[in-house]
Amino acid sequence: MTKKIATLAISAALVVVFAAATARAAVVDDFSSDTSSLYVSSQGVAVYSRNGNEFQPTGGASNERTAFLRNDLMFDVGDTIGIDLTSVPRDNVTPTTGAKAGIALSQSPAAGIYHDWYLQDSSGAFAAQGDFWNGQTWESPIAPAAGAYQTPTTAQPANITLTRTSQSDVDYTFTYYTDLGTETISGTNTGLLLNGPYFFGPMKGQWIGSAYDATVALDNLTFGLPIPEPSTTALLVTGLMGLLCSAWRKRK
Numbered sequence: 001m002t003k004k005i006a007t008l009a010i011s012a013a014l015v016v017v018f019a020a021a022t023a024r025a026a027v028v029d030d031f032s033s034d035t036s037s038l039y040v041s042s043q044g045v046a047v048y049s050r051n052g053n054e055f056q057p058t059g060g061a062s063n064e065r066t067a068f069l070r071n072d073l074m075f076d077v078g079d080t081i082g083i084d085l086t087s088v089p090r091d092n093v094t095p096t097t098g099a100k101a102g103i104a105l106s107q108s109p110a111a112g113i114y115h116d117w118y119l120q121d122s123s124g125a126f127a128a129q130g131d132f133w134n135g136q137t138w139e140s141p142i143a144p145a146a147g148a149y150q151t152p153t154t155a156q157p158a159n160i161t162l163t164r165t166s167q168s169d170v171d172y173t174f175t176y177y178t179d180l181g182t183e184t185i186s187g188t189n190t191g192l193l194l195n196g197p198y199f200f201g202p203m204k205g206q207w208i209g210s211a212y213d214a215t216v217a218l219d220n221l222t223f224g225l226p227i228p229e230p231s232t233t234a235l236l237v238t239g240l241m242g243l244l245c246s247a248w249r250k251r252k
Contacts, residue, residue: 025080025161025224028073031055039201042067042104042112054086054217057204065133065205067104067114073223074197075105075164081200082161082222085119085176101216102130102160104203107194111135115192116203117143117160117172128174128185132192142189143172157219167195 029035036048047058048068057068075081083103102118117130130143158176165171170193173186200223204216 025082025222027220028070028223029055029221031219031221038070038072039068040071040109040199042069042106042109042114051217054219055202055221056217057202065100065116065203067106067109067116067201067203069104069106069109069114069199069201070221071199073200075162075200075223076197077164077166080161080163080222080224082159082220083202083218084157084159084220086157086217086219099216100129100203100205101218102203103162103200103221105162105193105198105200107196107198108135109199114203115142116205117162117174118203118205119158119160119174119176130172130189142192144174144185144187161222164193168193 029038030053031050032053034050039048041048049056049058055068057066081103085101100118100120102116104114104116106114108114113133113135115130115132118128120127120129128144130141132139132142158174161173161175163171165188168191170189171186172189173184175182175184177183202218202221204218
């Protein structure tokens with residue numbers, strides 16, 4: 001009986017270790033087909049569209065941002081979400097100053113209330129930012145302060161990833177590629193969110209002019225569990241080794 005219990009415990013530990021080692025956010029939309037039925041717009045001005053296998057929302061006016069939020073998935077504690085930005089701007093695309101693209105969260109999509117994290121083109125260079133739209137005005141930034149960086153010169157997409165570490169806190173990471181190498185900005189927004197799950201999805205915007213569609217494109221929306229920290233995996237492996245040693249001693 002003892003051997004059977006030990007065997008079951010070891011098997012369970014192996015499953016946990018394997019799951020922890022392989023857990024990661026999975027692509028839930030690569031925009032290779034029309035998935036517009038899975039999204040609701042936070043404002044009724046922008047239109048879902050695709051440019052090849054990329055998401056390229058159209059429509060809208062100057063000084064306007066729109067979030068396209070999934071209606072079938074929710075962002076909660078322990079979850080990680082992300083989006084690739086394939087042009088804000090991109091190679092051989094004339095950037096439009098103020099063009100923004102990123103990822104948004106909302107508990108009230110119909111009211112147009114949402115938080116967003118985005119990369120913005122500022123006269124040909126990226127700036128990593130975020131804001132909160134309360135339905136009427138933009139509140140103070142929620143992500144890193146705006147900063148000018150080198151314009152991307154490779155076709156590799158930028159990426160924004162968010163992990164909800166508690167009901168109110170969000171870890172963010174901005175990654176993009178320049179002629180100087182990889183740029184990464186990461187940090188934590190504390191006391192930001194309300195209790196409960198959030199809808200999430202891509203966002204786009206523009207604050208100068210309106211001809212920005214060609215410089216806003218996104219791809220590969222991801223959702224899932226965060227990749228475990230090395231220390232967490234090490235603890236699981238240590239526990240498994242302890243179970244193995246215990247079972248071996250009892251067999252002797």
